[in-house]
Amino acid sequence: xxxxxxxxxxxxxxxxxxxxxxxxALQAAKGDLETAVEFLRKKGLAQAGKRAHREAREGVIGxxxxxxxxxxxxxxxxxxxxxxxxxxxxxxxxxxxxxQIAASNPSYVAREDVPAExxxxxxxxxxxxxADQKKPxxxxxxxxxxxxxxxxxxxxxxxxPFIKDASGKTKVxxxxxxxxxxxxxxxxxxxxxxxxxGEGG
Numbered sequence: 001x002x003x004x005x006x007x008x009x010x011x012x013x014x015x016x017x018x019x020x021x022x023x024x025a026l027q028a029a030k031g032d033l034e035t036a037v038e039f040l041r042k043k044g045l046a047q048a049g050k051r052a053h054r055e056a057r058e059g060v061i062g063x064x065x066x067x068x069x070x071x072x073x074x075x076x077x078x079x080x081x082x083x084x085x086x087x088x089x090x091x092x093x094x095x096x097x098x099x100q101i102a103a104s105n106p107s108y109v110a111r112e113d114v115p116a117e118x119x120x121x122x123x124x125x126x127x128x129x130x131a132d133q134k135k136p137x138x139x140x141x142x143x144x145x146x147x148x149x150x151x152x153x154x155x156x157x158x159x160x161p162f163i164k165d166a167s168g169k170t171k172v173x174x175x176x177x178x179x180x181x182x183x184x185x186x187x188x189x190x191x192x193x194x195x196x197x198g199e200g201g
Contacts, residue, residue: 004031011036041181058082059190060091064098070197073098076190084183093179093187096164097157100172101192106157109189110173114156122151157189 010033011022021040029035059078066072077094079085100106108114126144133140153159158173180187 007031007033007036011040041178043181058085059188060085060094062094062098064095064102066102071102072195073101073192074195075101075192078188078190079183080185084185087183089179089182090187093175096162096175097172097189097192100160100163101157101194103163104157104160105194106160107155109156109191110158111152111156114152119148122148157192 007026008022011026021043022036025036025039025043026033028039057078058081059076062073062075062077064073064075075094075098077090077097079090084090123144126147127140130140130143135143153161158171158176160172161168162170162172162175176187176189
């Protein structure tokens with residue numbers, strides 16, 4: 001099936017990809033819009049990987065304050081140019097990330113940010129929990145790694161399921177990668193702070 005002008009427009013509206021990329025995706029997907037979206041996402045993520053070495057020194061400090069005014073978030077998200085920092089896609093991402101942090105209370109941005117001693121302490125706790133299990137060592141090791149993955153999913157922002165996706169399938173990392181692909185720039189979640197009235201010293 002040919003990539004009609006309307007299909008190309010629909011795909012561009014949904015993904016923000018260039019016209020030629022949309023045509024190529026629709027041809028590869030034989031005119032199926034959903035398959036074309038998936039094709040562009042995969043291509044975008046591959047391109048995002050190539051941008052990983054580029055410097056992201058522009059960006060914004062975003063804020064989110066819950067309607068009760070008892071919970072707030074400050075977050076720094078970086079990109080490569082001031083132009084992209086002002087785009088709707090980037091601004092929406094920053095808002096969504098602020099809301100995510102407010103709702104899910106992560107401790108770290110990514111699993112790479114978790115200190116080695118924290119990971120080791122978690123492993124120790126899991127070993128203690130499994131001490132009375134009569135299972136072979138490799139099985140115990142696998143269970144511990146599974147529990148550690150769950151810990152990362154709960155404690156690391158980029159590993160968390162995105163709160164606006166009721167299916168729970170979209171991770172926050174995919175959300176960031178999607179904007180990376182859409183803008184053609186490297187997007188980096190630098191740091192955040194979450195404040196709640198009555199918490200902290």
